[in-house]
Amino acid sequence: MxxxxxxxxxxxxxxxxxxxxxxxxNHFGNPSSIHASGRKSKSIIENARRIIAESIQASPxxxxxxxxxxxxxxxxxxxxxxxxNKHVITSSIEHPAILKxxxxxxxxxxTYTKLPVNKFGEVNPKALEEVIKDDTGLISIMMVNNxxxxxxxxxxxxxxxxxxxxxxxxxxxxxxxxxxxSVKDIRADYLSFSSHKFxxxxxxxxxxxxxxxxxNPIIIGGGQESQFRAGTExxxxxxxxxxxxxxxxxxxxxxxxxxxxxxxxxxxxLSHYSSNIVFNGHPKKHVPGVVSTSFPGKRSDILLAELDRxxxxxxxxxxCGSGSIKPSFVLEEMGISESQNTSTIRVSFGRxxxxxxxxxxxxxxxxxxxx
Amino acid sequence: xxDTVIVGMSGGVDSSVTAKILKDLGYNVECVFMKNxxxxxxxCNSEEDYKDALSVCDHLDLPLRSVNFSNEYWDNVFKHxxxxxxxxxxxxPDVLCNREVKFKxxxxxxxxxxxxxxxxxHYAQINESEDEFHxxxxxxxxxxxxxxxxxxGQNELSKSLxxxxxxxxxxxxxxxxxxxxxxxxxxxxxxxxxxGEQQFFKEFLKxxxxxxxxxxxxxxxxxxxxxxxxxxxxxxxxxxxxxGGGHGFKEAPWFVADKDLDNNILxxxxxxxxxxxxxxxxxxDQIHWINEAPTNSxxxxxxxxxxxxxxxxxxxxxxxxxxxxxxxxxxxFAITPGQSVVFYIDNKCMGxxxxxxxx
Numbered sequence: 001m002x003x004x005x006x007x008x009x010x011x012x013x014x015x016x017x018x019x020x021x022x023x024x025x026n027h028f029g030n031p032s033s034i035h036a037s038g039r040k041s042k043s044i045i046e047n048a049r050r051i052i053a054e055s056i057q058a059s060p061x062x063x064x065x066x067x068x069x070x071x072x073x074x075x076x077x078x079x080x081x082x083x084x085n086k087h088v089i090t091s092s093i094e095h096p097a098i099l100k101x102x103x104x105x106x107x108x109x110x111t112y113t114k115l116p117v118n119k120f121g122e123v124n125p126k127a128l129e130e131v132i133k134d135d136t137g138l139i140s141i142m143m144v145n146n147x148x149x150x151x152x153x154x155x156x157x158x159x160x161x162x163x164x165x166x167x168x169x170x171x172x173x174x175x176x177x178x179x180x181x182s183v184k185d186i187r188a189d190y191l192s193f194s195s196h197k198f199x200x201x202x203x204x205x206x207x208x209x210x211x212x213x214x215x216n217p218i219i220i221g222g223g224q225e226s227q228f229r230a231g232t233e234x235x236x237x238x239x240x241x242x243x244x245x246x247x248x249x250x251x252x253x254x255x256x257x258x259x260x261x262x263x264x265x266x267x268x269x270l271s272h273y274s275s276n277i278v279f280n281g282h283p284k285k286h287v288p289g290v291v292s293t294s295f296p297g298k299r300s301d302i303l304l305a306e307l308d309r310x311x312x313x314x315x316x317x318x319x320c321g322s323g324s325i326k327p328s329f330v331l332e333e334m335g336i337s338e339s340q341n342t343s344t345i346r347v348s349f350g351r352x353x354x355x356x357x358x359x360x361x362x363x364x365x366x367x368x369x370x371x
Numbered sequence: 372x373x374d375t376v377i378v379g380m381s382g383g384v385d386s387s388v389t390a391k392i393l394k395d396l397g398y399n400v401e402c403v404f405m406k407n408x409x410x411x412x413x414x415c416n417s418e419e420d421y422k423d424a425l426s427v428c429d430h431l432d433l434p435l436r437s438v439n440f441s442n443e444y445w446d447n448v449f450k451h452x453x454x455x456x457x458x459x460x461x462x463x464p465d466v467l468c469n470r471e472v473k474f475k476x477x478x479x480x481x482x483x484x485x486x487x488x489x490x491x492x493h494y495a496q497i498n499e500s501e502d503e504f505h506x507x508x509x510x511x512x513x514x515x516x517x518x519x520x521x522x523x524g525q526n527e528l529s530k531s532l533x534x535x536x537x538x539x540x541x542x543x544x545x546x547x548x549x550x551x552x553x554x555x556x557x558x559x560x561x562x563x564x565x566x567g568e569q570q571f572f573k574e575f576l577k578x579x580x581x582x583x584x585x586x587x588x589x590x591x592x593x594x595x596x597x598x599x600x601x602x603x604x605x606x607x608x609x610x611x612x613x614x615g616g617g618h619g620f621k622e623a624p625w626f627v628a629d630k631d632l633d634n635n636i637l638x639x640x641x642x643x644x645x646x647x648x649x650x651x652x653x654x655x656d657q658i659h660w661i662n663e664a665p666t667n668s669x670x671x672x673x674x675x676x677x678x679x680x681x682x683x684x685x686x687x688x689x690x691x692x693x694x695x696x697x698x699x700x701x702x703x704f705a706i707t708p709g710q711s712v713v714f715y716i717d718n719k720c721m722g723x724x725x726x727x728x729x730x
């Protein structure tokens with residue numbers, strides 16, 4: 001099996017798995033208990049929190065563990081229903097974990113404006129300035145798009161938000177592990193992350209919340225995570241997450257280099273064989289290793305099945321959207337024609353892929369697409 | 372590599388056993404789950420069905436792909452379904468779904484995927500003789516589904532397999548159980564697939580067709596109640612009329628005998644044997660023949676005017692390219708415009724037409 005769908009999820013890094021196994025076997029205490037077992041678990045979690053904070057240059061008390069990136073997004077958005085300013089500005093190509101949540105909280109008085117994107121999938125900061133209202137209480141714009149890998153001009157957007165004194169959130173789920181990420185550089189109020197996107201376990205994520213930024217909890221109970229997110233902690237998951245974060249930070253340059261090498265090999269090989277193939281997203285401002293590519297005249301669902309038969313795994317559109325041949329709304333918003341849209345696949349490389357794998361993929365694509 | 376057969380997998384026991392049988396026969400089997408209905412209608416079990424399909428395919432080690440035909444279903448089946456109800460008729464969406472979705476959109480998709488045949492879990496049989504394909508009833512007389520398949524033609528039959536058509540349902544369930552399929556005891560689906568059980572029907576139609584209440588009259592012109600809209604009723608319907616005692620002479624139940632569409636009046640008759648509920652003949656249109664159209668009147672023909680009805684002896688008295696008149700040997704209860712009349716000679720399904728009028 002050749003796996004090229006790392007934007008959907010990644011395999012757990014063996015070092016991460018070892019750590020998690022060891023924690024699961026040896027430490028079961030409830031971190032809220034005051035006895036030795038409990039204290040041990042608590043200290044393991046706090047240690048994990050420190051590692052994560054350090055890697056993005058935040059303080060440990062700015063890290064809130066959640067069950068997923070989706071939950072991190074939800075907590076920031078739902079928090080707003082308790083606030084006076086209930087208008088949200090977002091972009092038209094956010095993940096459903098933003099857009100569907102906004103629809104769901106409309107009955108609580110939330111209104112929102114979706115900013116359009118250009119043909120590369122970027123939000124224009126000038127457009128943001130124009131839609132800010134008196135009651136805008138949050139700007140939430142993704143750092144990296146999951147389907148095309150385009151990186152938004154996040155600091156320009158944050159500058160505008162800061163000037164107007166509006167809290168800024170970014171869904172950074174697709175960014176960590178593929179681009180340097182420090183909260184000293186990116187001065188967002190909230191950032192959402194998901195562990196399984198960078199070789200950590202599924203079922204765990206975290207929210208970075210700037211110390212002074214407000215958050216009204218949505219999961220209430222035993223007061224864990226400094227009252228921000230109740231529920232007995234997923235100790236091994238949290239440790240797996242922190243180890244995955246640590247490895248990502250430690251190997252970032254190496255990983256980026258590797259992904260860039262695979263990506264450029266893939267693109268140049270394909271372009272060499274055909275001039276009909278189109279690459280979507282921003283040619284420069286994108287994370288390495290994520291390639292959205294269209295094969296004019298070839299339906300992506302058929303292509304996906306043909307590759308699947310050969311044990312080659314890629315995706316079309318976002319993972320949640322596959323299983324239907326509905327055109328991707330992200331590509332639609334980027335102004336891509338329906339015929340190009342439905343002939344688009346996403347290839348996302350990872351640390352396990354080799355140049356040889358890329359050749360197998362390219363050959364299979366050429367075989368099935370007749371481009 | 373062996374021939375690829377693609378199975379339309381619903382998550383039910385019939386299509387699951389279909390896949391199992393083909394796999395055992397040595398075909399290269401792949402399964403496709405069709406999602407034909409969008410929206411979060413709580414009565415549509417599509418997601419649960421998908422999970423069943425996935426566990427069955429996982430158990431049989433077969434790939435499962437999904438495809439969304441909701442646009443095709445909406446444009447070519449559902450719109451017609453609504454139009455027919457708005458005209459006071461009782462359509463049969465399953466007949467159309469087979470022609471437009473399962474044996475058109477799905478068939479094309481499967482062939483694009485490299486299939487040499489498609490297969491479904493229908494209780495019917497295909498017989499090839501003298502370069503012609505014939506549609507035969509399923510072996511299990513109780514489950515025979517040829518009624519729903521009469522709109523298929525030579526092209527569709529030549530590309531399809533019905534591997535459980537010569538097995539009875541009890542045995543199909545047995546095969547499923549012995550093969551360890553989780554859905555071996557799953558309830559057969561009933562009702563219209565996108566609505567679910569009968570009790571949701573009114574609520575559903577209301578969303579698409581404006582409600583036009585009116586009066587209920589007896590066959591003799593006596594007003595005996597009010598109806599919520601003619602579309603909610605079908606010929607021969609007994610339940611849900613809301614007519615109590617006091618209108619008739621005896622306590623026998625009331626039945627829908629007719630619809631006066633011009634005056635929006637529902638006409639009812641008392642007692643199952645009331646003569647106004649029975650007709651000797653019908654006129655039908657949109658006629659379709661599975662094999663070549665007959666040139667003269669067919670000998671020994673019989674027909675079903677509803678699914679699971681016993682074959683009724685009849686004569687086709689007038690026949691043109693698109694229309695026919697049918698006279699039955701015995702009067703028929705509740706001949707219903709919009710439903711299909713399907714013709715048989717013995718075990719063989721000849722074709723059928725849509726009932727327009729009765730006389």
